[in-house]
Amino acid sequence: xxxxxxxxxxxxxxxxxxxxxxxxxxxxxxxxxxxxxxxxxxxxxxxxxxxxxxxxxxxxxxxxxxxxxxxxxxxxxxxxxxxxxxxxxxxxxxxxxxxxxxxxxxxxxx
Numbered sequence: 001x002x003x004x005x006x007x008x009x010x011x012x013x014x015x016x017x018x019x020x021x022x023x024x025x026x027x028x029x030x031x032x033x034x035x036x037x038x039x040x041x042x043x044x045x046x047x048x049x050x051x052x053x054x055x056x057x058x059x060x061x062x063x064x065x066x067x068x069x070x071x072x073x074x075x076x077x078x079x080x081x082x083x084x085x086x087x088x089x090x091x092x093x094x095x096x097x098x099x100x101x102x103x104x105x106x107x108x109x110x
Contacts, residue, residue, distance in 0.1 A: 007068040014069045026064055026071040026101075029078030031057050033095070035087035043082065054095060061099045070101060077106040 014022065031053045034043060038050040047053070064071060076096075081088035096103065 010069040024071045026074045032082045033092040074103040
């Protein structure tokens, strides 16, 4: 769905919904952010590049902030990193700095 079409649908539904019933939440999941220095053959065979997740998350975050009706919360779930390494989490949290919407990170312990 194109951003303009999504904006139109969100605006229409938002206006039709009584204020007491409004809560817009966005969900983003399974990003599999990799370390910049990743070189495992399985990963390089699965992803076109170590930057693939970063290159796809940045536009998603920008689009969320450009919506005419902004989500009140972004839930980030699933496998946000590939292995849970410190380097992957550091890269993931660096990406989140651009997100101007409150977020909730939901992960399962290893």
